[in-house]
Amino acid sequence: MKDSKGIVTEIQRWSLNDGDGIRTTVFLKGCPLRCAWCHNPETHAMNPELTYKRDACVSCGKCVEVCPQNALRLSDKGVLVERRFCDACGVCVEGCKNKALSITGRIMTTEEVMDIIEKDSVFYRVSGGGVTFSGGEPTIQREFMESLLDDCQAMGIDTAIETAMHFRWEDVEPILGKVDMIFADIKHMDSPQHEKWTGVGNEAILENLKRASALGKEIVVRIPLVEGINDTDKNIRDTVDFINDNLSVKGVELLPYHNLARDKYESLNKSFAEGLRRPSKERMEEIKKAFSMSGIKTVSFA
Ligand code: SF4
Ligand code: SF4
Numbered sequence: 001m002k003d004s005k006g007i008v009t010e011i012q013r014w015s016l017n018d019g020d021g022i023r024t025t026v027f028l029k030g031c032p033l034r035c036a037w038c039h040n041p042e043t044h045a046m047n048p049e050l051t052y053k054r055d056a057c058v059s060c061g062k063c064v065e066v067c068p069q070n071a072l073r074l075s076d077k078g079v080l081v082e083r084r085f086c087d088a089c090g091v092c093v094e095g096c097k098n099k100a101l102s103i104t105g106r107i108m109t110t111e112e113v114m115d116i117i118e119k120d121s122v123f124y125r126v127s128g129g130g131v132t133f134s135g136g137e138p139t140i141q142r143e144f145m146e147s148l149l150d151d152c153q154a155m156g157i158d159t160a161i162e163t164a165m166h167f168r169w170e171d172v173e174p175i176l177g178k179v180d181m182i183f184a185d186i187k188h189m190d191s192p193q194h195e196k197w198t199g200v201g202n203e204a205i206l207e208n209l210k211r212a213s214a215l216g217k218e219i220v221v222r223i224p225l226v227e228g229i230n231d232t233d234k235n236i237r238d239t240v241d242f243i244n245d246n247l248s249v250k251g252v253e254l255l256p257y258h259n260l261a262r263d264k265y266e267s268l269n270k271s272f273a274e275g276l277r278r279p280s281k282e283r284m285e286e287i288k289k290a291f292s293m294s295g296i297k298t299v300s301f302a
Contacts, residue, residue, distance in 0.1 A: 003109050003110045003111055003147065004109070004110050004143045004144045004146075004147035004148075005107055005108065005109050005110075005144065006028060006107070006108060006110075006113075006141040006143075006144030006145075007028065007029040007030065007046060007047070007048070007105050007106065007107055007108075007141070008026060008027065008028055008029065008105070008106055008107075008108045008113065009027045009028070009029045009040075009042050009043050009104055009105055009106075009136070010025075010027045011024060011025070011026050011027070011113065011116050011117075012024065012025040012027070013116070013119070013120055014120070014123075015132065016301070017301050017302055018132035018134060018160065018162065018183075018301060019129070019130065019132050019160040019181060019183070019301060020127075020128050020129060020130075020158075020181075020301075021123075021124065021127035021128035021129025021130065021158075022120065022123045022124060022127040022129040023124070023129045023130055023131060023132050023160075024116065024117050024120055024124075024130075024131050024132070025131075025132045025133075025134050026113060026117070026131065026132070026133050026134065026138075026148070027040070027043060027134050027135060027136065028043070028133065028134070028135045028136050028137075028138040028140070028141050028144070028145075029042075029043050029045070029046055029047075029048075029104075029105045029135070029136050030043065030044075030045065030046035030135065030136050030137065030140040030141065031043055031044050031135055031136040031137040031140070031164070032137060032140065032164075032166055032167075032199075032200065033137070033164050033166060033198045033199055033200055034198065034199040035187065035197060035198045035199075035224070036197050036198075036226075036273040036276060037197075037224055037226050037257050037273065037276055038261070039258065039260065039261035039264075040135070040136065040261070040264075041261065041264050041265050041268055041270050042104040042105070042264060042268060043135050043136030044136070044270075045105075046140070047088065047105065048088040048103050048104065048105035048106065048107075049083075049088060049103070049104050049105060049268060050081055050083075050086050050088055050092070050093075050101060050102075050103060051101070051102050051103070051104050051264075051267040051268055052078070052079055052081060052100060052101055052267055052269075053099075053100045053101075053263075053267055054077075054078045054100075054266070056098050056099055056100035057078050057079060057096075057098060057100040058098055059074060059078060059079075060097075060098075061074050062095045062096060062097070063079060063092035063095050063096050063100075063101060064079070065095070066091050066092055066094075066095040067086075067091060067092050068089065068091060069085045069086060069087060069089070070082075070085060071083075071085035071086040072086075072092060079100075079101075081269060083269065088103050088105070090103050104268075110144065110147040110148055110151060113148060114148070114151050114152075117131055117152070117157065118155070121155065121157060124157055124158060128158075129158065130152075130157050130158025130159055130160065130180070131148075131152055131157055131158070131159050131160070132159075132160040132161070132162060132183075133145060133148070133149075133159070133160070133161045133162070133179075134161075134162040135162065135163075137163060137164055137166070137167075138161055138162070138163065139161070139163055139167050139171075139172045139175055140167075142171060142172070142175065145161075145175050146174060146175060146178070149175065149178040149179060150178070153178060158180050158181075159178070159179045159180050159181070160179060160180060160181040160182070160183060161175070161176070161179045161181075161182055161183065162183040162222070163182065163183070163184055163185070164184075164185045164187075164198075164205065165184050165185065165204075165205040165208040165209055165212070166200055166204055166205050166208075167204070167208065168204075169207070169208055169211055172208075173211070173215075176212055176215060176217065177215060179217065180217070180218065181217065181218045181219075181220070182212055182217050182218070182219045182220070183219075183220050183222050183253070184209055184212060184219055184220070184221055184222065185205075185221070185222050185223070185224065186202075186205070186206075186209070186221050186222075186223055186239055186242070186243075187202070187223070187224060187230060188202060188229070188230045188235060189202070189235055189238035189239055189242060190202075190235065190238075191203060193229075193230075197226075197229060197230075206242065206246075209221075209246070209247060210246045210247065213246065213247040213248050213249070218250050219247065219248070219249045219250060220249065220250050220251055220252070220253055220299060221243060221247070221249050221251075221252045221253070222252070222253045222255060223239065223252055223253070223254055223255065224255045224257060225254055225255065225256050225257060225278070225279050225284070225287065226257045226276050226277070226278070226279075227257070227276075227277040227278060227279045227280075227283070228277070229276070231279045231283060231287060236287055236290050236291075237290070240290060240291060240294045240296060243296055244294060244295065244296065249296070250297070250299065251296065251297035251298055251299035252291055252296055252297070252298055252299070253298070253299050253300060253301065254284065254287060254288060254291075254298055256278040256279055256284055257276055257277065257278040257279075258278060259272075259276070
């Protein structure tokens with residue numbers, strides 16, 4: 001397929017958490033969901049964004065001086081970014097000697113991404129690894145994804161995708177048809193609750209999961225677990241029933257909530273959801289048991 005362009009937040013080489021073997025994980029920018037527990041807020045918007053680390057800033061004011069858009073102001077809380085004026089040109093990043101500023105999100109061509117992927121192709125082969133496309137929601141950048149998958153296929157590189165499954169099936173079926181493995185989220189079985197915590201209902205997601213299963217791909221269902229939100233007996237029972245009644249999966253991966261993304265939210269001036277908690281160890285064991293007693297294996301790539 002012809003060279004395409006997309007926006008990437010990060011390419012992580014030597015990743016061991018995103019599938020089998022040694023992998024390169026490509027994080028694409030842009031997501032239609034806003035999960036309260038998301039630990040990748042830098043992938044929400046589809047445009048490059050300025051990030052600011054207060055801890056690294058000495059309030060010298062150099063960035064304010066050089067910004068061509070007058071988007072920055074010094075205050076007693078450090079540098080304030082007027083995001084509606086900032087076009088992420090990066091001039092202030094160059095101007096800051098303390099590395100307090102950076103741009104997240106880089107426009108890259110398929111060729112540029114493949115150059116990085118190819119560097120580790122020998123390790124994919126010996127370890128049974130490959131490439132995982134993550135986000136954000138990687139299926140948003142359809143043309144870019146298809147182009148990358150075509151090139152990976154041509155080189156015999158194993159591919160996986162991490163997706164929230166919230167899309168129009170007709171748009172994304174060609175992408176899912178090209179990947180070797182699908183990591184698909186089930187965040188909540190109750191649609192109003194799903195909408196409350198992620199911004200969208202779950203109808204399309206559950207329907208797309210059934211269709212993806214019918215493609216015969218290897219599927220791992222990922223469940224981010226947050227205490228009192230989706231770790232209840234009822235939600236776990238409903239999830240187990242849905243999987244057993246509708247899907248053929250390799251297993252489920254249980255991902256307890258963590259709050260390590262707080263700094264990322266602050267660096268983007270985004271509000272961090274306070275008060276979310278991970279389920280206790282005992283509760284995690286109970287949930288694991290509920291799946292295994294129902295014939296569903298729990299898997300881990302941590
Ligand atoms: S990225 Fe450019 S527009 Fe945005 S604050 Fe920095 S210098 Fe100004
Ligand atoms: S140039 Fe860097 S250290 Fe100086 S005020 Fe701006 S962000 Fe802070």
